[in-house]
Amino acid sequence: MNDVTDIEKTVRQEWGRLLSSLIAYLGDFELAEDSLQDALESALQHWKRNGLPRSPYAWLLQTARRKAIDRIRRNVNFRKKQSEYQLLLELEAEEDADDFSEETIPDERLRLIFTCCHPALEEKTRVALTLRTLGGLTTREIAKAFLDTEEAMAQRLVRAKRKIRKAGIPYRIPNEQEWPDRLASVLNVLYLIFNEGYSASSGGLSIRVDLCEEALRLTRIMVHLTSDEADVKGLLALLILNHSRREARYADDGSYIPLDRQDRKCWKGNEIREGVSLVESALASGRPGAYQIQAAISAVHSEATSHAETDWQEITLLYDRLYEIQPNPVIRLNYCVALSYTQSEEKALNILLSLEKVLKGYQPYYAAKADLLRRTGDPDGAMQAYQKAIEYSENPFEKEFLHQQSLKRFE
Amino acid sequence: MKYMALIYASDEATPKYDTPEGQQMFQDYMAVTARFQEDGVMVSGDALEGVEMATTVRIRNGKTETMDGPFTETKEQLGGYYIFDVESLDEALRYAAMIPTSKYGTIEVRPLKVFD
Numbered sequence: 001m002n003d004v005t006d007i008e009k010t011v012r013q014e015w016g017r018l019l020s021s022l023i024a025y026l027g028d029f030e031l032a033e034d035s036l037q038d039a040l041e042s043a044l045q046h047w048k049r050n051g052l053p054r055s056p057y058a059w060l061l062q063t064a065r066r067k068a069i070d071r072i073r074r075n076v077n078f079r080k081k082q083s084e085y086q087l088l089l090e091l092e093a094e095e096d097a098d099d100f101s102e103e104t105i106p107d108e109r110l111r112l113i114f115t116c117c118h119p120a121l122e123e124k125t126r127v128a129l130t131l132r133t134l135g136g137l138t139t140r141e142i143a144k145a146f147l148d149t150e151e152a153m154a155q156r157l158v159r160a161k162r163k164i165r166k167a168g169i170p171y172r173i174p175n176e177q178e179w180p181d182r183l184a185s186v187l188n189v190l191y192l193i194f195n196e197g198y199s200a201s202s203g204g205l206s207i208r209v210d211l212c213e214e215a216l217r218l219t220r221i222m223v224h225l226t227s228d229e230a231d232v233k234g235l236l237a238l239l240i241l242n243h244s245r246r247e248a249r250y251a252d253d254g255s256y257i258p259l260d261r262q263d264r265k266c267w268k269g270n271e272i273r274e275g276v277s278l279v280e281s282a283l284a285s286g287r288p289g290a291y292q293i294q295a296a297i298s299a300v301h302s303e304a305t306s307h308a309e310t311d312w313q314e315i316t317l318l319y320d321r322l323y324e325i326q327p328n329p330v331i332r333l334n335y336c337v338a339l340s341y342t343q344s345e346e347k348a349l350n351i352l353l354s355l356e357k358v359l360k361g362y363q364p365y366y367a368a369k370a371d372l373l374r375r376t377g378d379p380d381g382a383m384q385a386y387q388k389a390i391e392y393s394e395n396p397f398e399k400e401f402l403h404q405q406s407l408k409r410f411e
Numbered sequence: 412m413k414y415m416a417l418i419y420a421s422d423e424a425t426p427k428y429d430t431p432e433g434q435q436m437f438q439d440y441m442a443v444t445a446r447f448q449e450d451g452v453m454v455s456g457d458a459l460e461g462v463e464m465a466t467t468v469r470i471r472n473g474k475t476e477t478m479d480g481p482f483t484e485t486k487e488q489l490g491g492y493y494i495f496d497v498e499s500l501d502e503a504l505r506y507a508a509m510i511p512t513s514k515y516g517t518i519e520v521r522p523l524k525v526f527d
Contacts, residue, residue, distance in 0.1 A: 120500055167522050168412040170499035178501065 007047050011040055014057050015136025016221070020108035021061060023171060026068055026091075029161045033133070035071060039064035065091070109134060110225040111171050113218075117186040118169045125160045126189045127196070132157055134221075135193075135214050145196055145211055183226070187235050187291065190219050194239050212243055230285040234292030237278035241298040244271035255397035260307040272302045293322045312341040329358045337368050345376050363392040367402060382406075413454060413523040414495050414503040419487040420516025422461070439511040447493065452506060456493035487517060494523070 015036075022032035039060050046053075053059040072088045116129040128146070131137045137145075143153035163169065174182040197211025219236045226232050248266035251257055279295040297318045304310040319335035332355055340348035349372045352365075359365040370385035386406035393399045426432035440458075447453035462481040469476050481488070490512065497503050500520070507518040 118500075120504075168414075168498075168500045168503070170501050172499075174501070178505075 004044060004048070007044060007052075010052070010056050011043065011060065012136035014060065016109050016112065016134035016218075017107060018057065018060055018064065019133050019136075020112035021106065022064055022068070023112060024106070024108040025065065027087075027171070029164055029171075031068055031071060032064075033161075035064045035068035036060070038067035038071075042067075107225070109221060110173050113186055113222070114173055114182055115164060115169060115171050117182070117189045118164075119181070119185050120167060120169055121160055121163065123188075123192070125156055126185070127192050128153060128156055129160050130189050130218070131193065131211075131214070134218055137214070183229070183231065186222065187231060190215050190222065190235060191239075191291075193218070194242070198242075212239075212246070215239060216243060228281075230282045230287050231289040231291055233278050233282035234289055234295050237275045237282060237295035238291050238298055240271050240278065241275035241295060241302050244268040244275065244302065253397075255401065256395065258401075259301060264305065267302065272299075275299060276302065288321070288325075290322060290325050293318055293325070297322070310341070312338050316342050329355050330362070330364075333359065333362075333365055333368060336372075340372055340375070345372060348372060349376055361392055363389050363394075363398075366392060367405075370406070412497065412499065412503075414497065414500070414507075414520050415523060416493045416495065416503070416507040416510060417489055417519040417521070418491045418493075418510060418512045418516060419519065420490055420512050421486045422488070424515040425490070425512075436511055443509050443511060446509065447495070447506060450506075452495045452497050452502070454494040454496050456491070458491035459489060461490075462488050490516070 019032055019036055022036055023029055026032050026035070042063050043056070043060060047056075069088065069091055072091070113130060113134055116133055117126045121129065124146070128142050131142050131145075132139065139154050139157060140150045142148075143150045146153065148156075194212055194215035197213070197215060216236070216239050219232070219239055222232050223229075223236050245259075245262060245267050247268075248262035248264065249257055275295065276299045279292060279299050282292045283296065297315055300311050300314050300318070315338040316335065319331060319338055323331045323335060333352065336348045336352040336355075339351070349369075352369060352372060355365065356369075366385045366389035370382045370389055373379075373382035373385055383406060386402055390399050390402045390406075393402060426436050428434075428437065444453070444456060447456070465479075465481040467478050467480065467482055493506075493510065495503050495506050497506065500522075503520050507513065507520050510518055512518065
């Protein structure tokens with residue numbers, strides 16, 4: 001355990017809890033982060049020599065608090081600022097009185113995540129800040145995941161912390177009135193982190209931390225902290241079910257394999273069971289949100305032994321329900337595809353064609369159109385649609401797949 | 412913390428004062444201003460005359476240049492403001508959203524700068 005990477009791993013696991021607790025204690029984001037960084041450097045020196053302390057968490061927190069006091073003291077001597085001097089006195093008094101143990105330290109991560117995902121911050125900043133503060137990723141790792149330079153990402157994080165402080169973004173859990181919107185913002189960030197991991201793996205990008213795993217870890221924490229809020233559970237179920245197919249999704253050459261052609265033996269059975277049971281318990285609360293319904297759709301796919309055996313009736317109903325909550329044309333498109341396997345293909349095609357205008361340039365639309373035209377006996381129209389689909393695809397593997405599809409149908 | 416809520420809207424979207432909608436809007440502003448005062452969060456607030464009343468002044472090469480018109484010609488114009496003194500951005504945003512113009516215009520919320 002004296003290995004540097006082991007220590008770093010321990011620290012990263014605890015980073016969010018440590019930082020959230022320090023921010024609550026110090027009332028200052030940047031000071032908390034700098035002090036924790038100082039404590040980490042001390043830890044690397046001490047632990048390498050002496051091994052891990054009994055509670056690395058308590059050790060780090062205590063050290064970070066002392067480092068914070070040092071930092072304020074240096075600052076006060078330099079600038080003699082009344083407010084900071086006051087804070088210093090308070091902190092020192094508390095420090096003497098505090099008896100540290102892991103159990104007595106309150107978990108402030110919920111406050112932290114709501115602050116990081118505040119809608120007053122730009123969406124990309126929310127994602128980056130959440131990864132940095134709760135995930136404990138380094139700026140370099142986050143930059144790499146976003147294909148940004150480290151400098152640009154560091155700038156973004158500095159600006160975000162400055163806005164939190166200067167614009168007065170509060171460090172607290174939103175009230176009942178604010179809760180639905182603010183929770184939606186947090187869940188959106190977790191979902192984006194997962195998707196970022198998804199696209200990173202398809203791009204062959206490898207960073208130390210798998211962003212899909214990280215999104216799962218943070219979402220699990222959210223489920224725990226929000227006492228099983230149905231929407232949070234729904235998101236966790238959705239992520240688990242998507243993640244359970246990770247080994248079936250790409251061929252050895254890196255090409256993408258769509259759901260209908262995946263080798264279902266590669267899906268993780270135990271993860272599917274967890275996801276399905278989570279979505280069932282979320283839906284049992286009687287407040288079905290978008291993530292819960294998407295998870296339910298994913299669960300229906302997961303439980304089907306083959307593409308043909310899928311309960312398309314159920315999927316059609318679920319997409320219809322999802323469209324009521326989120327009237328967006330991509331959901332309507334998926335509804336059409338599901339409908340085409342249950343009822344008349346013509347009916348599905350008619351609804352699909354009504355989406356042409358709003359989904360102009362959207363590759364999956366043309367792929368679905370091509371497939372439906374072929375099945376309804378219009379090979380010329382299908383061929384044209386395939387060409388459009390290929391034209392709008394940005395992924396070479398996908399282009400190739402579509403090309404093969406179009407050839408297969410007309411040879 | 413003190414925040415200024417800057418109220419922007421385009422001319423076309425703003426109800427004219429001498430129409431029923433304009434009268435309603437005036438009533439709504441009276442009501443919301445009373446609410447801000449009751450809650451003890453309002454430092455000040457005013458409506459501005461339209462940009463056709465604006466005059467700009469600047470000094471270039473030591474000479475004062477005075478001109479008719481606003482600083483920038485934009486569709487959405489600054490029409491008024493409130494200054495709130497509240498605990499955090501969340502409260503400031505909550506009160507800003509109560510400003511009647513938020514339904515068709517835009518409210519920009521900015522903290523007043525503290526020099527320290």
